[in-house]
Amino acid sequence: METLTTLREHKKAVTRRSLARAALRLAMEHGLDGVTVEDIADEAGVSRRTFSNYFAGKEDAVLDGDRSRIQALVALVSARPAGEEAWTALRAATAELYRTWPVPDVEWMAQLRLLRRHPSLLARQAGDQVALERDLTAVLVLREPDEEVARLMAATFLATVRTGIALWLEGAGEQQLPVLVDRLLGRVRVQGT
Amino acid sequence: METLTTLREHKKAVTRRSLARAALRLAMEHGLDGVTVEDIADEAGVSRRTFSNYFAGKEDAVLDGDRSRIQALVALVSARPAGEEAWTALRAATAELYRTWPVPDVEWMAQLRLLRRHPSLLARQAGDQVALERDLTAVLVLREPDEEVARLMAATFLATVRTGIALWLEGAGEQQLPVLVDRLLGRVRVQGT
DNA sequence: TCTAATTCTTGCACGACGTGCAAATTTGCT
DNA sequence: AGCAAATTTGCACGTCGTGCAAGAATTAGA
Numbered sequence: 001m002e003t004l005t006t007l008r009e010h011k012k013a014v015t016r017r018s019l020a021r022a023a024l025r026l027a028m029e030h031g032l033d034g035v036t037v038e039d040i041a042d043e044a045g046v047s048r049r050t051f052s053n054y055f056a057g058k059e060d061a062v063l064d065g066d067r068s069r070i071q072a073l074v075a076l077v078s079a080r081p082a083g084e085e086a087w088t089a090l091r092a093a094t095a096e097l098y099r100t101w102p103v104p105d106v107e108w109m110a111q112l113r114l115l116r117r118h119p120s121l122l123a124r125q126a127g128d129q130v131a132l133e134r135d136l137t138a139v140l141v142l143r144e145p146d147e148e149v150a151r152l153m154a155a156t157f158l159a160t161v162r163t164g165i166a167l168w169l170e171g172a173g174e175q176q177l178p179v180l181v182d183r184l185l186g187r188v189r190v191q192g193t
Numbered sequence: 194m195e196t197l198t199t200l201r202e203h204k205k206a207v208t209r210r211s212l213a214r215a216a217l218r219l220a221m222e223h224g225l226d227g228v229t230v231e232d233i234a235d236e237a238g239v240s241r242r243t244f245s246n247y248f249a250g251k252e253d254a255v256l257d258g259d260r261s262r263i264q265a266l267v268a269l270v271s272a273r274p275a276g277e278e279a280w281t282a283l284r285a286a287t288a289e290l291y292r293t294w295p296v297p298d299v300e301w302m303a304q305l306r307l308l309r310r311h312p313s314l315l316a317r318q319a320g321d322q323v324a325l326e327r328d329l330t331a332v333l334v335l336r337e338p339d340e341e342v343a344r345l346m347a348a349t350f351l352a353t354v355r356t357g358i359a360l361w362l363e364g365a366g367e368q369q370l371p372v373l374v375d376r377l378l379g380r381v382r383v384q385g386t
Numbered sequence: 387t388c389t390a391a392t393t394c395t396t397g398c399a400c401g402a403c404g405t406g407c408a409a410a411t412t413t414g415c416t
Numbered sequence: 417a418g419c420a421a422a423t424t425t426g427c428a429c430g431t432c433g434t435g436c437a438a439g440a441a442t443t444a445g446a
Contacts, residue, residue, distance in 0.1 A: 008393070008442060036431065047396050052433060122323050127316020152356050152377055159352035163345050184345055189382040201413060201422070229402065240425050245404060 016054050016064070018044040021107070023061035028110050032058065032118045059124040062114060065107055066125060070132050073097050078139040086143040086150065086192070090157050091185045098178040116169055129158050144192055153190045160184050209247050209257070211237040214300070216254035221303050225251065225311045252317040255307060258300055259318060263325050266290050271332040279336040279343065279385070283350050284378045291371040309362055322351050337385060346383045353377050 005013070022043035026035040037058055041051040055061040076093035084092070101108075115121050133154045140150040164181035171180075215236035219228040230251055234244040248254040269286035277285070294301075308314050326347045333343040357374035364373075 006443080011442090012394080037433090038431090048432095049397070049434090050395055053395075057432080119320065119324065123316055123320020126319030126323055127312065130315050130319055131312065148360060148377075149380065151360065152353065152380060155352040155356040156349045156381060159348040160345065163348040167341060167344065184341075187342065187345060187384040188349060189384065191380040191382070199414080204413090205423085230404090231402085241403095242405090242426070243424055246424080250403080 015044065015046060015050070019046070019051060019054055020061050020064035023055075023058055024065075024107060024110055024114075027058070027062055027114055032062070032114065032121065059121055062111065062121060063125055063128065066111055067128055067132070069097070069101065069108070070129065071135075072101070074132070074135050074139055076100075077136070078142075082142075084143065086140050086153055087157075087185075087190060089143055090140075090153070091182065094161065094181060094185065095178060098181075103177050112165065112169055126162075129162070133158060146192070149190065149192055156188055156190055157185070160188050208237065208239060208243070212239070212244060212247055213254050213257035216248075216251055217258075217300060217303055217307075220251070220255055220307055225255070225307065225314065252314055255304065255314065256318055256321060259304055260321055260325070262290070262294065262301070263322065264328075265294070267325070267328050267332055269293075270329070271335075275335075277336065279333050279346055280350075280378075280383060282336060283333075283346070284375065287354065287374060287378065288371060291374075296370050305358065305362055319355075322355070326351060339385070342383065342385055349381055349383055350378070353381050 019040060023035070023040045026039055026043060035058065037051050038048045040058060040061065041048045044051075051061075055064070073093055076096050077089050080089040080093055115125065133151075136154040136158070137147070137151050140153055141147055144150045144153065161181055161184075164177070164184045167184075168175070168177045168180050212233060216228070216233045219232055219236060228251065230244050231241045233251060233254065234241045237244075244254075248257070266286060269289050270282055273282040273286055308318065326344075329347040329351070330340070330344050333346055334340055337343045337346060354374055354377075357370070357377045360377075361368075361370045361373050
C-alpha cells in the first residue's frame with residue numbers, strides 16, 4: 001500500500017508477470033507448439049481460465065515483455081527535451097532505452113531467440129507494433145506537426161529497429177546491438193515538411 | 194497436354210480462388226468473427242477438411258489476394274532495368290503495380306476495408322510481409338550489394354506502403370492512392386553504401 | 387470489527403479450430 | 417482399359433477462447 005499499487009493491482013501484476021515468465025520458460029524448453037496454455041497456467045499456479053483473463057493466447061504471453069519495452073520507448077520519446085527534432089528524439093530515446101534496459105537482458109534475449117524459430121510469433125509481434133504505432137505517432141506529432149510525416153516516421157522507425165534486431169540475431173554478436181541499430185537509424189531519413 | 198496448366202493444377206487454382214473469394218464475401222457480409230471455416234468451405238463447395246489443405250485459417254484465406262499482390266510487386270522489381278538504383282526501382286515498380294492492377298479493384302478494396310475493422314487481420318498481414326521481406330531483399334541485393342542496406346530498404350519500403358494505404362483508407366479518397374504512396378516513398382531515403 | 391459491495395478466480399460447457407490418418411475419389415499416363 | 421499418383425473427404429482427437437455463474441479474495445464504509 002506504499003506507492004500507488006493497491007494490493008489488488010499488485011497481485012494482478014504479479015500473476016501477469018508470473019504467467020509471462022512461465023510461458024517464456026516453457027516455450028524455450030519444449031518449443032512454442034510443445035506447450036499448452038494449461039501447462040503455462042499450471043506452472044504459474046493458476047487455472048487455465050485465469051490465463052485467458054490476462055492474455056489472448058500463448059503468443060501474447062510470450063511477447064508481453066516486448067510490448068512493455070516499446071511502451072517504455074514511447075515514454076522515453078515523449079520525455080525528450082521539447083523542440084528536439086522528431087527523428088533525433090527517436091534515435092536518442094532508443095539509445096536511452098538500451099542504457100536503461102541493458103542489452104544482455106536474459107528474458108528479452110530468450111524472447112528474441114524464440115521469435116526467430118517461430119514465425120507465428122513474428123506475426124503477432126508485428127501486429128502489436130502496428131497497434132503501438134498509434135501511440136508513437138501521437139507522441140511524435142508534438143515534434144512533427146504534419147501527421148502524415150509523423151505516421152510515416154513511426155512506421156519506418158519501428159521497421160528499422162526490427163530490422164536491426166533481426167540482423168543482430170543472425171550476425172551472432174559480431175557487433176553491439178545498440179551500435180548496429182543506431183547505425184541503421186542514421187541511414188534512414190524521413191523528409192519533414 | 195493442352196496448356197501449361199495440367200488439369201490437376203488448374204482445378205487446384207480454381208478451388209483456391211474459390212475459397213479465397215468465399216472467405217472475402219462472407220467476411221464482408223457477416224464480419225470476420227461471424228463466419229466459420231465450415232461456412233467458407235460450404236460456399237466454395239468443398240469440405241472443411243479441404244479448406245485446411247489450402248489455408249491455415251480464415252485470415253489466410255481472406256488475405257490471399259494481398260499476398261499475390263506483393264509477390265507480383267517483387268516480380269516487377271526484379272524486372273526493372275538492370276543498373277537502376279534500388280529505391281528508384283521500388284518506386285517505379287510500385288507505380289507499375291498500380292497501373293497493371295488498377296486501384297478500384299473490388300476484391301482488394303474489400304480486403305482493405307476488412308483490414309481496418311479487424312486488427313487480427315492486420316497482424317497476420319504484417320506477418321506475411323515479414324516473410325515476403327526476404328524475397329524482396331533477395332531481389333534488391335542485385336541492385337544494392339550491401340545486404341544490410343538492402344534489408345533495411347525492403348523493411349522501410351513495405352512499412353511506407355502500408356502507411357500509405359492506411360492513410361488513404363482514413364482519408365476516404367481525397368487523393369489518389371498511387372499519388373499518395375509515391376509521395377510518401379519520395380519522402381523516405383535510405384542512405385546506400 | 388463486522389458487513390456489504392466490488393473485483394478476481396475457478397470450473398463447466400460449448401462451439402470452433404487444426405491436424406493425423408485412412409478410405410474414397412479424381413487425375414495422369416500407358 | 418488399368419494402374420499409379422495426387423487430391424478430397426470424413427472421422428477423431430486434443431487444444432483453444434469465451435460466456436456464465438458460483439466461490440474466494442479485497443476493498444470500503446459503518
